Amino acid sequence: MTFRTLPAVPQAALEGSMRDFRVMEGIDLLERCEHFFAWQDVRRQSGTWPFSRSTETGPASTCGVRDDTGTLTEGVNFASQDYLSLSSHPAVAAAAKQAIDVFGVHSAGSPALVGNTSTSVVLERRIADFLKMEEAILFPTGWAAGFGVIKGLVRSEDFIVMDALSHASLQTGAYAATRNISLFRHNDLENCRDRLVRIRNRSPKCGIMIVTEGLFSMDSDTPDIEGLQALAKEFDATLMVDVAHDFGCLGEDGTGHIGIQDMLGKVDLVMGSFSKTFGSNGGFVATNSRAVKEYLRFYSPSCTFSNALSPAQIATVTAALDIIQSDEGAELRRKLMTNILSLRSQLSDLGFETYGEPSAIVSVKMGDEALARMTARALPHVGLVANLVEFPAVAKGSARFRLQVMANHTPEEIQAAARRVHQAYLIARRELETNEAADEKRLSA
Numbered sequence: 001m002t003f004r005t006l007p008a009v010p011q012a013a014l015e016g017s018m019r020d021f022r023v024m025e026g027i028d029l030l031e032r033c034e035h036f037f038a039w040q041d042v043r044r045q046s047g048t049w050p051f052s053r054s055t056e057t058g059p060a061s062t063c064g065v066r067d068d069t070g071t072l073t074e075g076v077n078f079a080s081q082d083y084l085s086l087s088s089h090p091a092v093a094a095a096a097k098q099a100i101d102v103f104g105v106h107s108a109g110s111p112a113l114v115g116n117t118s119t120s121v122v123l124e125r126r127i128a129d130f131l132k133m134e135e136a137i138l139f140p141t142g143w144a145a146g147f148g149v150i151k152g153l154v155r156s157e158d159f160i161v162m163d164a165l166s167h168a169s170l171q172t173g174a175y176a177a178t179r180n181i182s183l184f185r186h187n188d189l190e191n192c193r194d195r196l197v198r199i200r201n202r203s204p205k206c207g208i209m210i211v212t213e214g215l216f217s218m219d220s221d222t223p224d225i226e227g228l229q230a231l232a233k234e235f236d237a238t239l240m241v242d243v244a245h246d247f248g249c250l251g252e253d254g255t256g257h258i259g260i261q262d263m264l265g266k267v268d269l270v271m272g273s274f275s276k277t278f279g280s281n282g283g284f285v286a287t288n289s290r291a292v293k294e295y296l297r298f299y300s301p302s303c304t305f306s307n308a309l310s311p312a313q314i315a316t317v318t319a320a321l322d323i324i325q326s327d328e329g330a331e332l333r334r335k336l337m338t339n340i341l342s343l344r345s346q347l348s349d350l351g352f353e354t355y356g357e358p359s360a361i362v363s364v365k366m367g368d369e370a371l372a373r374m375t376a377r378a379l380p381h382v383g384l385v386a387n388l389v390e391f392p393a394v395a396k397g398s399a400r401f402r403l404q405v406m407a408n409h410t411p412e413e414i415q416a417a418a419r420r421v422h423q424a425y426l427i428a429r430r431e432l433e434t435n436e437a438a439d440e441k442r443l444s445a
């Protein structure tokens, strides 16, 4: 593949982060957004803003992608979270179409009123059974489930002890529920215990929720779930685990790290999303208590006051679940894992470090934001669609590419992804060196 030289990148595009615009100056709420827009536009115009892109085909393994300047490029797609490739499975699509014929396109009500259909009730039962829990309740999205389970159960006098890398939905729910939030060091049980000791000494009567994820979506690592549940028991706390990225696609039977760690049915609260493996928007919370399910339905605002999943979404998730629990699902998980291991090993052979344990998220270390942004700029030109992750989603200096692997990626596409990351990285290094040399020349002139 030949690569044409791209225009020079202004230094401003390589500096700053979205964090800089969280606190905004000025009294005009709308005008304040201009500061962010100006910075974003420098990046957009120089090709270093790899966000807000749209595919021409949905999450196919090779696809056309249009950036928000309107430019269309083609590439192998490692930026979609459709881990078992079920969103394009013929049986899943057929189920969604049939549901529209039977129930129409809309649920037209919240689950607290008459938004559920007979099929949503069955899906709740099946999700609970799959996790060996007593009950499950559906939410319109995974975000709504994460936010809602915390906001629904935790009150302002209670405490939340949360892994510092927990997803934004969980953190937003926590800050909406209470000011008493204690972040423990990522996957560090001792640090979690220290915080619980301090809280219980000070507040023997408060409620405490411990929050973590089954598989962390930036680092691809997992906590000791059994250890955290034991801590919850010891301190009269409640453990909540977000399984958005491992439920359905990891473990021999698809029950993710909760299953792998032999904790099915033993975790206080399990919250998940359908948007990574089940081919649809949607989320759920599973519990061993009917009382908790009923309480969430009427006190979790993102459930109570939001429209229920549509019949087509319910049918999509149910058909995806049929496959996930079948031999075909097991075969898709094996294919996915083969792809994951192959991609990690090819990247490593090319000198790249990948984070965490093998999962559908293969995070490739870049480090420096400027280098990562320049690499992101080169990626569309070498034919790879991948997501850049930078501060504040990860720590400063820990920029990375998050390659999301799908079961339907072919060996050739896996090889192309590894090679193209390398190619883009070399281009970026060369361009940065040229930029620096030009700067030095200017300064000494």
Ligand SMILES: Cc1ncc(COP(=O)(O)O)c(C=O)c1O
Binding pocket: 141, 142, 143, 144, 146, 167, 169, 213, 217, 242, 244, 245, 273, 274, 275, 281, 282, 283
């Ligand atoms: C860990 C985690 N929890 C929750 C969510 C939210 O899920 P959804 O996209 O279904 O709203 C995500 C999605 O990005 C996630 O990564």
